Amino acid sequence: MTDDRPTLSRRQALALGGAALGSLAFGSATVLGQSDGQQSSRTYRVTVANLTRGQPFTPPAVAAHRPSVEVFAVGSEANEATQQLAENGNLGPLSSLIEDTNAIRGAAVGDSPLVPESDPGDTGLPYVAELELSADASAGYLTFVSMLVATNDGIVGLDTVPLPTNVNESRTYYANGYDVGTEENTELFEDLVPPAKTLVIGGEPEGTAESDPDIGEDGVITPHPGIQGVGNLPPSVYDWREPAGYLQVERVRG
Numbered sequence: 001m002t003d004d005r006p007t008l009s010r011r012q013a014l015a016l017g018g019a020a021l022g023s024l025a026f027g028s029a030t031v032l033g034q035s036d037g038q039q040s041s042r043t044y045r046v047t048v049a050n051l052t053r054g055q056p057f058t059p060p061a062v063a064a065h066r067p068s069v070e071v072f073a074v075g076s077e078a079n080e081a082t083q084q085l086a087e088n089g090n091l092g093p094l095s096s097l098i099e100d101t102n103a104i105r106g107a108a109v110g111d112s113p114l115v116p117e118s119d120p121g122d123t124g125l126p127y128v129a130e131l132e133l134s135a136d137a138s139a140g141y142l143t144f145v146s147m148l149v150a151t152n153d154g155i156v157g158l159d160t161v162p163l164p165t166n167v168n169e170s171r172t173y174y175a176n177g178y179d180v181g182t183e184e185n186t187e188l189f190e191d192l193v194p195p196a197k198t199l200v201i202g203g204e205p206e207g208t209a210e211s212d213p214d215i216g217e218d219g220v221i222t223p224h225p226g227i228q229g230v231g232n233l234p235p236s237v238y239d240w241r242e243p244a245g246y247l248q249v250e251r252v253r254g
Contacts, residue, residue: 040136040137041134041135041136042134042135042136042137042139042163042251043132043133043134043251043252043253044064044132044133044134044135044142044163044164044249044250044251044252045130045131045132045249045250045252046062046108046130046131046132046133046142046144046247046248046249046250047128047129047130047131047246047247047248047249048060048062048110048114048128048129048130048131048144048146048245048246048247049114049117049127049128049129049245049246049247050114050115050116050117050127050128050244050245051174051240051243051244051245051246052116052148052240052244052245053116053118053120053237053239053240054116054120054150054200054237054238054239054240055116055148055149055150055151055154055156055177055238055240055244056113056114056115056116056125056148056149056150056195056196056199056200057113057114057115057146057147057148057149057156057245058085058089058091058113058146058147058149059091059109059110059111059112059113059114059129059146060109060110060114060129060131060144060145060146061091061094061107061108061109061110061144061145061146062107062108062109062131062133062142062143062144063098063104063106063107063133063142063143064104064105064106064107064133064135064139064141064142064163065101065103065104065105065135065139065141065142065143065160066103066104066105066138066139066140066141067140067141067160068103069101069103069104069141069143069160070159070160071094071097071143071145071157071159072143072145072155072157072159072178072180072221073159073221074159074178074220074221074222074223075220075221075222076220076221077181077218077219077220077221078180078181078182078220078221079097080093081093081094081096081097082094082145082155082180082221083153083180083182083211084211085145085146085147085155086147086151086153086154086155086180086182086183087152087153087180087182087183087211088193088209088210088211089147089149089193089195089209090209091109094145095109104139105135105136105138105139106133106134106135106139107133108131108132108133109131110129110131111129112125112126112129113125113149113195113199114126114127114128114129114146115127115199115200120200120201120237121198121199121200121201121202122202123198123199125199132252139163140162140163140165141160141161141162141163142158142160142161142162142163142249143157143158143159143160143161144157144158144173144175144245144247145157145158146245147193148177148224148244149192149193149195149196149199150192150196150197150199150200150227150233150238151177151179151185151187151192151196151224151227152183152184152185152186152187152191152192152215153179153180153181153182153183153185153217154177154178154179154180154224155177155178155180156175156176156177156178156244156245157175157178158173158175158247161173163249163251164249164250164251165251166251167251167252167253168250168251168252169250169251170248170249170250170251171248171249171250172246172247172248172249173246173247173248173249174243174245174246174247175243175244175245175246175247176223176224176242176243176244176245177223177224177226177240177242177244178221178222178223178224179219179221179222179223179224179225180219180221181217181218181219181220181221181222182211182216182217182218182219183211183212183215183216183217184215184216184217185225185228185230186215186230186231187227187228187229187230187231187232187233188231188232189206189207189231189232190206190207190208191207191208191212191215191231192207192208193207193208193209194206194207194208194209200237200238201237226239226240227239227240
């Protein structure tokens with residue numbers, strides 16, 4: 001039997017997103033793609049934009065896959081890859097999931113966080129990113145996921161939406177925010193990843209890039225309630241209206 005896993009080594013996968021978000025060591029944009037040798041490769045351009053006023057995204061991750069793949073699902077428990085991304089901005093487990101899942105035929109990850117268009121923290125970072133990925137024709141669906149940085153365990157994402165089929169065809173999607181249900185929403189800087197503060201209001205980093213079992217939850221993924229103002233996060237600064245993200249997906253000539 002032919003081994004049709006993505007052509008990506010374990011070392012490359014773990015380096016794909018760099019270190020945890022707390023260090024902001026994300027590395028370069030990475031594109032993964034593979035073909036089974038019988039179907040021609042298709043190339044897609046994915047444009048991702050942050051529509052919020054006060055929620056940075058971790059570098060966006062997109063994957064082209066077969067319908068059997070489910071990276072996350074509303075009403076279900078989060079897998080380890082989604083939990084680590086949502087709590088710690090850690091892309092390593094998601095990279096490993098891409099490597100280990102045959103039905104994921106191609107993926108790409110951005111090279112920097114996406115901040116709100118107004119750039120409230122004066123970071124100089126972009127609010128929009130353009131990614132390219134290639135996959136064979138068996139991959140008819142796209143999944144997108146990124147951490148809502150100034151939350152305890154929030155993500156913004158799209159779960160298994162159709163890819164365009166014809167060259168020059170494009171599809172537009174809007175992505176909402178979700179609470180993955182693995183950590184209480186304390187909204188305290190000490191419980192958030194350090195860039196939650198610096199990317200929005202500046203100042204010295206404060207927080208942690210590790211999960212705290214004392215505030216752990218055993219919930220399921222639900223629509224995110226937004227910022228409630230119970231901790232250090234003023235809703236007037238950090239809250240958002242849905243949709244949180246915008247994606248345009250276009251099939252381009254390979």
